[in-house]
Amino acid sequence: MQFIADLFIWWNKQTIETRVFTWLRGVHVGTDEAGNRYYKAKKGPKRWVIYNGVVEASQIPPGWHGWMHHRTDLLPDEERYVPKFWEKSHQPNLTGSADAYRPESSLLVKGERPRVSADYDAWSP
DSSP states (O other), rough: OOHHHHOOOTBOOOOHHHHHHHHEEEEEEEEOOOOOOEESSSOOOOOOEEEEOOOGGGGHHHHHHHHHHSOOOTTTTTTOOOTTOOOOOOOOTTTTTTTTTOOTTOOTTSSSSOOOOOOOOOOOO
């Protein structure tokens, strides 16, 4: 059953094609704290990641993001890598879930919305 899932389900880990491509042409360069595995091509500049679980690009930590996008050749696993003070750890995207951010003026917030000056007042003679 897992074999059939690997053939068609690209949003959960990797497909058979990605597995074969990685096996033939990839070199494992590191793994992040979430278990995502990072590869580079044996020949050429290509770099890719195989996610641990659901494929979500925002899971890539800042250091690995810089490496993936060729901003640096320094791997975050190396001892001389020092993260910038503004680099934060991953927080999942909660859009569409019950835990999503909703400002006080949202229609999805329970209760009464505070009145503002631009509110519509119906005309009455």
